[in-house]
Amino acid sequence: QLQLQESGPGLVKPSETLSLTCTVSGGSINRYTYYWGWIRQPPGKGPEWIGSVRHSGSYYNPSLQSRVTISIDTSKNQFSLKLTSVTAADTAVYYCATIVGASRVDHWGQGILLTVSS
Amino acid sequence: EIVLTQSPGTLSLSPGERAILSCRVSQSVSSNLAWYQQKPGQTPRLLIYGASSRATGIPDRFSGSGSGTDFTLTISRLEPEDFGVYFCQENGSMFGQGTRLEIK
Numbered sequence: 001q002l003q004l005q006e007s008g009p010g011l012v013k014p015s016e017t018l019s020l021t022c023t024v025s026g027g028s029i030n031r032y033t034y035y036w037g038w039i040r041q042p043p044g045k046g047p048e049w050i051g052s053v054r055h056s057g058s059y060y061n062p063s064l065q066s067r068v069t070i071s072i073d074t075s076k077n078q079f080s081l082k083l084t085s086v087t088a089a090d091t092a093v094y095y096c097a098t099i100v101g102a103s104r105v106d107h108w109g110q111g112i113l114l115t116v117s118s
Numbered sequence: 119e120i121v122l123t124q125s126p127g128t129l130s131l132s133p134g135e136r137a138i139l140s141c142r143v144s145q146s147v148s149s150n151l152a153w154y155q156q157k158p159g160q161t162p163r164l165l166i167y168g169a170s171s172r173a174t175g176i177p178d179r180f181s182g183s184g185s186g187t188d189f190t191l192t193i194s195r196l197e198p199e200d201f202g203v204y205f206c207q208e209n210g211s212m213f214g215q216g217t218r219l220e221i222k
Contacts, residue, residue: 035210037210045215046203046205046213046214046215046216047154047162047205047207047213048213049207049211049212049213052210052211059211061211061212062119063119095161099210099211100167100210101210102150102209102210103150103152103167103168103209103210104152104164104167104173104207104210105152105154105162105164105207105210106164108161108162110161111161
């Protein structure tokens with residue numbers, strides 16, 4: 001069974017770059033046709049799609065596109081998120097996820113709370 | 119940018135009643151719409167994908183309909199465990215802001 005686990009710092013200072021990693025277990029990333037994505041959820045608010053990537057290309061939320069990069073490292077069976085110039089508005093639980101085509105989220109990580117504060 | 123607008127913001131109903139939730143999309147997404155239920159402290163649970171296909175293990179009191187820009191999630195007879203927040207999502211990407219379904 002495919003499982004996802006987020007890792008990274010819980011606290012980032014304003015204006016710095018947020019870096020999170022998602023480790024995939026239960027199968028090789030190369031074996032699946034999923035999009036590998038990131039979704040965040042600010043406290044008390046709904047989910048916000050950040051972006052999705054697979055070897056054919058990457059797709060980002062237009063409101064975040066200028067600050068986001070998602071990449072895959074098949075040698076480590078991981079994919080990662082970088083978000084530059086963070087502010088307090090980027091404080092949220094960040095989830096990594098597998099996304100089926102133009103359809104739905106299939107698997108979620110357990111989520112990691114990231115706080116932006118000095 | 120595609121925008122999803124859900125209505126109502128909050129729905130107060132009693133167990134046994136029917137719930138009708140709406141999701142309107144700013145441009146056509148064909149049938150590429152999913153619905154999720156979320157409870158506090160949990161990840162969203164997939165209910166419906168492809169506008170009308172129930173996910174594995176979802177009871178048949180949940181049904182989805184619509185295409186293009188207007189979609190509906192119907193819960194035919196509410197059970198106590200159905201209360202929570204419901205979100206729609208288009209094409210596996212943008213989400214609506216949610217409808218809170220609460221016990222009246």
